[in-house]
Amino acid sequence: MKKRSGISLMLLFLGATLFSGCKETQPTEPEVKPATASPAQAFLETLAPVFGKTAKDIKPLAFSGVWIDGELNGYVLRNDALASTENIWDKIEQTFEGWVEKIQADGVGESYVEYLNDTLICSVSTKLNYDMDEVMNLVYLGEENAAKKQEATEKLDKIYDESTRTIEVHCGEFTENQPSPLEFNFDLFGEEPFWDASLRVDSFTYTLPNNETHAFETDNTYIGYWGTSGKNLIFSGEKYDLGVIEGELTKEACLDTTVGETHPYEARISFGDGTFEGCADKADDFLVPGRQGKLENLLKKINYKDYTGKLNPKTASYGGIQAEGNLVEVFLTQPGSEQTEYLVLGKTDKGRETYWQGTTPVDDATCEKYVNVPRLMDFGIFSSCPRG
Structure with a gap:
């Protein structure tokens, strides 16, 4: 038998040592992370x-x-x-x-x-x-x-x-391409039908001139479709005397030439035989009709600290929200009681301003005090104020 060389023996010994120290390697299971809930x-x-x-x-x-x-x-x-x-x-x-x-x-x-x-x-x-x-x-x-x-x-x-x-x-x-109706909350500006107009989720309010009286008349229609076209928001409804009403809102700077003010959105509305262009501001998505809950939470949400009414904010409920421009009216109730109140607020650079806390009607002194607040005398419970 042929004798192995010293180098050959050393290699055999090293190989045996290496293999003796090895263990069968098991494949590791990939870490499965729990799926994030939608x-x-x-x-x-x-x-x-x-x-x-x-x-x-x-x-x-x-x-x-x-x-x-x-x-x-x-x-x-x-x-x-x-x-x-x-x-x-x-x-x-x-x-x-x-x-x-x-x-x-x-x-x-x-x-x-x-x-x-x-x-x-x-x-x-x-x-x-x-x-x-x-x-x-x-x-x-x-x-x-x-x-x-x-x-x-x-x-x-x-x-x-x-x-x-x-x-x-x-x-x-809802998704970016299927937006929530709550995103469709805008104040509109410009010539009729945009004068004193608004889009509140499922209600489009607009003004048109009366051909007989030559006065502006306010009307509204139900909106039943909300969607997107590219980056634009689109909506539509139908009015018995105007047919289909279609609207589009584009986030582009818009100049209201009637008063010289600039707004962040362009608005386009089509109904009847015409297409009308105007401007729009995004309104507060929280202050929309149909929202309801505890008064205490509402006051925190709108950062209002001056409530001095007779209801208990911890247990009283809010609802009946109306919002127009910087004005908001909320109807308050006390469960288990017949007590109710109206809260009418404005929004200024200094925060919320109180125009009314209490039951109806608004007293004459308050009407007179705030008679020069823009749009207030045509808003909510203040619309019952006497006109001079």
Whole structure:
């Protein structure tokens, strides 16, 4: 047998040493990062425990509706076994505090509401799970006998108390190409129809001259479509006497030649036989009709610290918002009480100015004090002030 050289033996020894120190290498699993929940999904995850569910109960489901052009990415949360005696309305009210309520429909044992806030839209539908035929027979019982009517009422109460309730919360997400209607909140300027005109989500208010009286008359129409064309916002509606109304807003500096003021948006409106051009300012997206919630939160949101009314801000509710230029009017209520108030504010370089806190009508002294505030005498409850 041939003897190995010293170098050959050293290499064999080194190789054996290296291999003896090696272990079988297992492939490492790539780190899987949890997927970031979409805004709609994240909102429903916080809501799930309120209605006795968990995040696992949330399912993907596209959102469509009267406010939507096409479909939105969406998710749904549903519970079919809530006790009918459980007060879910307080929970719903707390959940959507500060949102804009735009659609509400009720039936026998059923309800449907749509809410908007920022880039989300959510529908909340509820219904009692009972035999509809039995209930309708009791509801529309044509019995004149008082005892039998009372018996039917008691049967209905029992059905309502013993039935379970279904609640479904369905949320969708607006996108840059499918903008929220809340983005369509503008004050318009220029010659008619832009004189004293505004776009408030689903309502377009404009002025036109009356050919007989030669005075300007204010009118409005419902807007039912919101979208984009390139970088421009577009909207449309229909008026029985004008036909289709179409509008477009472009973010370009615009000079209102009627008063020589510059605004950040150009506006173009088409209806009847004409197309009209004017200017526009973006209005406050928070102060839109349909938004409602706790007074305390409203005061914080608009940075108003001078409320001295009779209602308790922690428990009082706000709604009935009207906003026009620098003016805003809010209707306030106190739950469990018949007390109500109106809050009318202006916005100046120094902050919010109070024009009225209290019930209606506005007293003559206040009317006289603020008679020279631009547009105030034609706004909200101040429109009842006497004219000199």
